[in-house]
Amino acid sequence: xxxxxxxxxxxxxxxxxxxxxxxxxxxxxxxxxxxxxxxxxxxxxxxxxxxxxxxxxxxxxxxxxxxxxxxxxxxxxxxxxxxxxxxxxxxxxxxxxxxxxxxxxxxxxxxxxxxxxxxxxxxxxxxxxxxx
Numbered sequence: 842x843x844x845x846x847x848x849x850x851x852x853x854x855x856x857x858x859x860x861x862x863x864x865x866x867x868x869x870x871x872x873x874x875x876x877x878x879x880x881x882x883x884x885x886x887x888x889x890x891x892x893x894x895x896x897x898x899x900x901x902x903x904x905x906x907x908x909x910x911x912x913x914x915x916x917x918x919x920x921x922x923x924x925x926x927x928x929x930x931x932x933x934x935x936x937x938x939x940x941x942x943x944x945x946x947x948x949x950x951x952x953x954x955x956x957x958x959x960x961x962x963x964x965x966x967x968x969x970x971x972x973x
Contacts, residue, residue: 865893892947
């Protein structure tokens with residue numbers, strides 16, 4: 842995959858999203874995590890999808906606020922700032938981020954990156970990232 846993005850920031854996004862996927866599939870006997878990009882009405886939609894714990898979508902609006910958690914700390918470790926960080930970084934790139942999930946059926950986090958290649962006035966080189 843490649844994108845016009847700040848390489849350090851987009852790595853932080855992927856580390857947070859893949860880290861969450863690992864965390865929430867840890868108790869799944871046949872864990873699966875997919876990372877990729879699809880065409881979404883003419884724009885690239887990047888995603889991290891897992892078949893882990895999932896959550897009730899009625900609480901999805903809480904996920905991107907700092908220190909908001911949908912699972913108890915004793916179930917899954919974490920500080921509750923990962924998705925807030927992801928939202929901030931994607932917003933700085935002019936993109937958007939959203940989540941689709943179902944309890945015990947997994948979660949997909951999707952994001953787009955805006956058309957600009959400039960962050961804070963500095964020209965950005967395309968970032969290439971590989972997930973293994």
